[in-house]
Amino acid sequence: MTKVLHVITGLASGGAERQLATLLPHLPEDCEVVCLTEGGLVGERIRAEGFRVHDLRMPSNRDVASLMALVRLIRDGGFDVVHTHLYRAHLYGRLAARMAGVRAIVATEHSLGRTKIEGKPKDLLGVRALYRASERMGRVTIAVSQTVADYLRAWRIDRVEVIENGIDAREFRFDAEARTLVRKMLGLDAEAFVIGGVGRLDPDKHFEVLIQAVSRIAGAILLLVGAGPDRARLQRMAADLLPGRAHFAGDVGGGVLEIRDLLSAMDVFASPSPSETFGLAPLEAVACGLPAVYADSPALDGLSGLGARAARVPSRPDAFALAIRDAARLRPVDRSAPPGTLERYGVAEQAAHISDLYREVLLAQ
The missing domain is CATH 3.40.50.2000 (Glycogen Phosphorylase B;)
Known part of the structure; x- marks a missing residue:
């Protein structure tokens, strides 16, 4: 062999x-x-x-x-x-x-x-x-x-x-029990509107754009998954703009929680990075049935049939806030079956x- x-x-x-x-x-x-x-x-x-x-x-x-x-x-x-x-x-x-x-x-x-x-x-x-x-x-x-x-x-x-x-789309299939568990761990109400992001906390990912965008949406909760050198700066910004409304989950995977569990707890996924080479995290979010708002993702740009569930917008707080509000109306859809177009990947x-x-x-x- x-x-x-x-x-x-x-x-x-x-x-x-x-x-x-x-x-x-x-x-x-x-x-x-x-x-x-x-x-x-x-x-x-x-x-x-x-x-x-x-x-x-x-x-x-x-x-x-x-x-x-x-x-x-x-x-x-x-x-x-x-x-x-x-x-x-x-x-x-x-x-x-x-x-x-x-x-x-x-x-x-x-x-x-x-x-x-x-x-x-x-x-x-x-x-x-x-x-x-x-x-x-x-x-x-x-x-x-x-x-x-x-x-x-x-x-x-x-x-x-x-x-x-x-990706293995089955690995990211929505899990209702995980959604309940994660929200309980974070102290979040079942009806809370949770906006999430996943990625290395690095200046190149522009997560400050997401923090500013969420601060413009009344009552919205931010959940960031990942670790990196920009974490301390982002936490300070979140403490100022989103007091009590931001959660930093750190790295997950290989332990009690997997990325799929955190994605299941979210209502809208957002990726403000303007220079992705593929966009793996937005693709995984779509596999979990989430609407995705993104600044750059060749993976999602290469998919057809997602309609309003994937919106590409400039990496600016105002553009992201507007697109996230639009995506919020898509929450009632069934998340149990990922789009068939994911077979491409x-x-x-x-x-x-x-x-x-x-x-x-x-x-x-």
Whole structure:
């Protein structure tokens, strides 16, 4: 059986990390995962699924010892394919694979946006030069959306295959009991109007727009799910604009609560990020039967048949407040069955395409 090592920068609860955890059980290859930096809830979830996870715990970007440890891991593990995810993993994973004698190298680009890649200015000379140099060591880069593919080609990276992210819609199916439980845990009335967001609490996600928008809707409750460096600032803003009406759930998944449980407790989902490369969180919200208001989401833009249940608006408080009020009228609909159009993003089909790509790069050696 083909052995594949997935190399990822970290395994905290981000979109790329959760996407890897969703994908792994559907790949027919013998897969292991190595995390360059910190582990986290997603790492625990992957281990719980029965996959081996290695933590290198790199202390810095210039840690040669960790690079050599990765080389030994690839060589000693007898891996046929190395598949990298996220910027630092692309740089170290491709180099380590070549040093270990593995030439079947695949990368998935999750985070190359309009102006940044993982928080770094994407046109910063060093960032782009390192990315392009490491790309030459690999065979192909998977773009998670056509938008990402266009950005890659603008960087003169031509060995690109578009394989969109996938979800298991059943994983996010609305759960009435979870809705009741979460609202009880948060001290919320059953009839409270809850507006939610999910994502890394990072300035690039623009959650301050959502806080300002909710402050304009009388009696509305804000529920933010995720962790990140912007949490303290957002909590201060919420304490000022939404006293007693904002809840920060932190990272979830792998414990008592899953993201599906928090989504079930919401009435409207909102994503104010203006530069998403795919938009996994809005897609998961739609799978949970929620109306979604979003600033940017190639995933939802690629779906038809959602009608008023998905509204794209500018990332401004006034626009979001207006769209959320409109979405509030959609609350009585049945949330138990996700839209059939979500079949486009079925994770089993995504896994089949990636497995085919592994075979192609192995044959090309």
